[in-house]
Amino acid sequence: MPSKTPERVRDGVVINDDFSASQHLISQLNEPKKLEKLSLHQSNLVRILSAIRMGEVLSYEALETKLREWENDILLSTSLFRGVQRSGRKLAFRDLLTVIGKSEEIDSLLSRVIRYDSSDLVAAKKHASVLLESAVLDGRDGFDPEALLDLWKENERVRSLLLLLSGEKRPLIREMIGKSLGDDLSLHLGIILKAVRYGINLPDNHPALTAGPCLKKIYSLLIDLRDQIRVNSVLVQFSFYGDPLKTGKGSSGGMGTFLRTLGNELTQNLPGVVTIVPLEMREISRMDRLWRTEREHHFLIYVPFLGYEKMIMNNFLEERTTLISNVTDILSIAGISPEQFHMRFSDFASQAMLDLSKKTGIRSFFTVTPDPQWRFVDQKGSLIKLDAVDAVRETSKVEVSWKMLRDCDGLFGIGSEESRNQLLAYYPPLLDESISKKLTMMPEGISLRNECPIFVNGPLYSMLFEKDKEFYLERSFRNNPLLLTVGRLDPAKGQVKLLTAWGNSGLWNSFNLVIVGGDLDHPNRIEANELEEIRKYVRQNKELHGRFCHLPAMNNDEIRCLENSISRVKATPWPPTYVAPSFKEEFGIAILEAMAAGFVAIAPKRGGVKSYIRDGYNGFLIDTTDEVSIEKELRRLLIDVRPSARRMKMIAENGSKTIYRRYSISVVAKQFSSYYSS
Template sequence: MNEFIQFRNQVYDTERNDIYPLQFLDAYIHKSETMNSDERRWKGQIRTIKQLEQEKKLGEKEIDELLSFLGEHPSIDRLIVDAVLKLFNDETKGIVENKTKELLVKQQYDSQQLYHVLDICIECGLDVLSDDDIFFMLQKYKRDAEIMSVLLDYMGRFNRQGFKEHLYELLTFDYPDSIKIQAINAMRNLYSMEAVDQSFVKKNVINENNNVFFEGFMDFLHNGFKFENPGTSILQSMFYGDFEDSGKGNNGGLAVLLKGLGEEIAKDNSVSYVFTLTITQDLTKPFISFYGAKHVLIRLPIYLDQAVRDKFIKRELFIKRQIAHFLKLANLKPDVFHIRFLDNASKAVAHLCKELNRKLVFTLTPDPHRNMFDGAGQLKELDFNELIEKLNKIKIGDELIDISDGIVGIGNAEVKTELAVYFPQFKNEHVNGKINMIGEGIQIEQLMNAEDLAIPSNRLMEWVETNNDFFEKPVILNVGRLSVLKGQVELLKAWSNSRLSETHNLLLIGGDLERPNQEEEAVIDFFKDHVHRHPEFKGRFLHQGAMSNADIRMLEKTIIQQDFDDPHIYICSSVKEEFGIAILEAMSIGFLTLGPLKGGVKSYMRNGENGFLIDTSNWETIAKDAEKYLYDSKIDKDEVKKIQAAGQKTIDEHFSIKKISAEFVSMYLSVKGEEDHEI
C-alpha cells in the first residue's frame, strides 16, 4: 500500500483536512531519525499555530508567542501571518494593534519580523507607525529592497504623506527597477501624477534597457487603460516567465499554451477580453502587449528576491495587493480568474478573486504529491525544508479545491481517476461536480499549411546553414527549459551510452545562454564537460539556446522533410510531464515520439500505436526503453510511418487549440452562470 496515499485518505476520512500538514509531520517525524533540534522546534511551532487556529483563540499571550516565532523559517512565517489574519476580528483588533505597537516601539525586531508585522498591519488596516517610525525605517533599511517595498505599500495604504524627499532619494539608489516603479506609483497615489518630477525620473530611472516599459507604464499612470467590450472577461495568471521567453529560465510550455489559448478564447463573441498577468523583474519588454485584438499580456513590475528558493511565499499578500491595485487603476473587473499552480502567488490571486466576489477556476495537478513517495510506495526521506515546501503546496492545493468554482484536470477520464487517488476530496459530490477534464492544445491549422507558417527568422536560417553537416543524419530532438526535472542531462547520457548515438544525432533546444540561472548554468556546464570528455561526439550533439515557438516549429518542419531509413525522433525526457505542449507539436509534425510514463502523456499516447511511453527515471531506463522499442522490436519503416501518421491524426482530431478553447469558453461561461451558451 502506498504510505502517502493511505495517509491522505486517513486524514480526509476524519474531515479535519485543515490540520493535514501537522498530521503528516507527526507521522513523518515519527519514523524519521534525521531531525535536528531546530527542526523539532519548528515542528512544535507549527503545532502551536494549528492548535490556535482550531481553538480560534487569539489573546495577548498567543499574539506574543506568534510574533516571537516570526523570522525563524519562511514557511512558518507564512503560517503565522495566515493564522493572525484568520483569527482577526473586531474583538481581537485591539490586542493585535497593541502588540504590534509594542514590538515596533522597542525597535528590537529583525527585518524578517518587521516585514511580516507590516504585512499584518496593512491587511488588518492598522496604522500603527508614527512619522518617526517611518523615518527610522527609511534610514535603517534603505538597502533592504523587501522592507522598502512593504513600507511603500504601507505608506500608500494609510496615505502617509510627508516623505516625498525620501521617495525621490529611493530613485537614486541602486534598486531594481520594480522598486523604483513602486516608489513612482507611491508618489502618484500620495500626491498626484503632476507632482512627480518627470525630469528627475528620466535622469535617475529610465535608460535604454527599460525605456519601452517605462513609456507604457507612465502612460498608464497618466491616462489609464480603456478595455470596453461586451462579454465575459477572463484573467489568467502566469507567474513563470513571459510569452517572449519560452524555454528560458523556468519558462516552459505553459507560456506557449497560454499565448495560443488566450488568442483563441478571445476570438469567441461571448468573451470581451482575455488578460494574461505575469510578474516581471527585467523591464526590457513593454508594460502591455496585445496578441490578437482581445488578448492582453500585462507585465506587472513586482519585486521578488530571485536568490530565494521559494520567492512567492513571503510576498504572497504583497502580490495580492499589487494585483488588486493594478486592477483598480485600470478599472478592470474580470468575471473569471484562472490559476494554474500550487504556489503562494496563485493562492494570492485566488484570495483576491474571492475578495472581489468573482469566479475562480483552478487547474489541478498532483504535484508535488507524486514526489512524496518512492517506487515502493514508501514515504521519501526528505530534508525538513523540502518537506515543509512540499506540504505548503499540498495545503494550498487542498484550499484551492475548497474555494474554487471550477476545477480543470489536464487530460481525460483516465487522468481524472489518477487525480482522485491523490485528492480524496473527489469523493465529495460537491467537489466532483466542479471538475472538467480538458486537454491542452496547439495551433494545428498553422502547422498544416506551409503558407501559414511564419517566415524563418534570419537567426534560424543562419544557424541551420552553420550546422548543415549535423542534419545529414536522423535527429533526436528535445525542446524545453533546462532543468533537472526536464531530464536533458539524463537524455544526453542515454544517447551517448546506447545505440541511439550510432543511428542519430542529438539536438537539445532550450535555456538562456546569455543570462543563465543557476540550474541552467549547471546543465550547460555538464553538456560542455560531457563533450570535452567524449570528443567522438563533437559535431553530433548540439545544444541550442531557447528559440521562438515559430522558429522551433519551422525547424521541426525542416528536419522532418529530410527522409532517412531511420525516423526522426522526439524524446521528452522529463521525469514527469503533466501534458506536454512540445510533445503535441512534435507529434503533429510527424516525429516518432517517445514520452514519459509518469504524468498525463499516457492520456493521449498509446504505446506502439501513435508513439511510445518510456520510463524516464534516469538515463539507464531511457536508454533501455528506447532501444527496446526502436531496435529490439524490429519494427520496419512502414510500421514506423504508420505510428507517425497515427500520432499526427491524434493531434489533429483531439488537440486543436480551437477545440480546446471552445471547451474552456463553455466552462468559463458555465461557472459564471451562463449555462445556456452554445459553442
C-alpha cells in the same frame, strides 16, 4: 505505516503510492496519541502529515501545549499551523508571540489564523508585519492614519504592507511617499507604482526615482501604460514562470505556449484576456512599453519585480504581499477591470492572486494537479527521503493546492475524466460534494490552424548543419534518423539525461540528437549549469561531434516551423522521433506539437501523457527516472526490437491523427470559455 500500498482506503479513492496512502490513512486518525507517535516517524513526510492532522483535531488547550513543545522544531510547528489553517480555527495573537519570526511560512500562516483585536497593533509593534498582513487579507481598513504613519517611521520592514493596506486613502499614501524611504529598492518600486496609480507626480530628484538604475525608466513606462488598455469584464491569467513570447528561455516553457495560444482563442468568446507576465527590473532597459497585443483583445501586461529568480526559488513566499500590491497597481494603471482570475501553479504567487480575488470580488479558478505529490515517491511508489528543510519547502506546494481547492470558485483538472482518480488519490477534499462539483476535467491543446505560422526564408532544417554553432550536425551524417527534444534548459526537463543516455547506449552510431532550449548567449544560473554539463560530456566523448546539435531557445512559431521542416525532409525512411526525457509531464504541449508535425513521440510514463498516448499505437511511454532507465528504454525501443520504418511511420500517423481529432486549441478554448461564463 504499511510497507505495501493498499489499492483502496475508502470506496471511490484510488491509492497511487505510499504518499497518497499515508495521507489518506493519517487523515482518518483522531487520536492524539497515535498522531504523536507518527510525528516521531523516520520519514519527514509522515511527520508533516501527522502534525497537520494534529493541527486539525487538537483542542485549543492541547494546541497551546504542543506549540510550546514544538516551538523550535520548524518542520512540526509549521505543519501544526497548516492544520489549524485547514480547520478554519482562529488563535489569539498574544498566545503566538514566541513563534512569530521563526520562518516566513509560519508568519504567513499566522496572518491567516490569528484572532485579531484592535489593541494588538499598538501592543505589539515589533510583530506588526503579521498583524498588518492579516488586516490586508481580511480587508480591514479602520486603522488610525496617525498610528500607521508612526509605524512607517518606526518599522522599515512593514512599509510595503502599509502602502498596500492604505488602499484608496490618497492623502495617507501621499504622506508616506513624502517620508524617508530607506534603501529598500522593492519599496521604491512599490512607491513608484502607487504614485502613478493615484496620479501623484514625483519630481526627478525624488528618492524613489534616484535610488537605483532603471527606476526613472520604469516610472516613464508606467506613465505610458496609464489607461492604454481600458477593458472591462476580462479574464486575467498568470504566467509567473516566464514570458510566453520567450518559450524555452529561463523559466518559460510549455505552459507559456499554452497560455499564449489559449488566450488568443478565448478572445473569440470572451470580452478580453489579459496575461500577466513578471518582468525582472534589469530587463527594463530593453523594454519600450509594458504591454503587448498578441491578438485583438488579448494583452500581455508586464509587471516589474526585483529579484525575480530568487522569487521562483522560494515559491514566491517572501514576495506574496508584494505580488498583490504590484499586480493590483498595474491592472489599475492600465485601466483593466477583471471578472475572472485563473491560477495554474501550486505556489504562493497563486495563493496571493486568490487573496487578491477575494478582496476584490473577482471569480477565481485554479488548475489542480498531482504535480507536487509525485515528487515524494520513487519509481516503485515508495516515499523518498527528504531532509527537514526540503520537506517543508516542497510540501508547502501541496498546502497551497489544498487552500485553492477550498477557496476558489472553480477548479480544472488536466486531462480526461480518467485522470480524475489521480486527483482523488492526492486530494481527499475532492470527495466532498461541495468541492467536487467545482471540478471539471479539461484537456490542453495546441494551435492547428497553420503548420508553420510565420514566413521563413528557406527550410529551417538546414540550421542544424550551420557550423557557426558550438554543436552542429555534420552533413555526412544527415541520412541518420533524428531524435529531437525541445524545452527550457532545466534539470526537470532532463536534456542532460537524454544526452548521456544517447551517448552511453551507442544510439549515436545510428541516430543524430538535437536539443532545442536555453538562452545560450545570456544564460541564467540554472541554464549555465546545464550548459556546462552538456559541454563536459561532449568534450569527454569526442565521437559525438557532428552527430549532436544544440540550438538556442526559439519562439513557439519557429519551433513549429522547424519541426515541420524536419518532418518533410525524406533523408531517411524513418520518421523523426521526439523524446521527452523529463521525469514527468503534466500534459506536454511540446509533445502534442511534435506529434502533430509527424514525429514519433517517446514520453514519460508519469503524468498526464498517458491520457493521449497509447503505448505502441500512437507513441511510446517509457521510464524516465534517470539516464540509466532512459538508456535502457531507448535501446529496447530503437535497437533491440528493431522496428521497421513502416511501423514507425504508422505510429507517427496515428499520433498526428490523435492530436488533430482531440487537441485543437479552438475546441479546448470553447470548453474553457463555456465554463468561465457558467
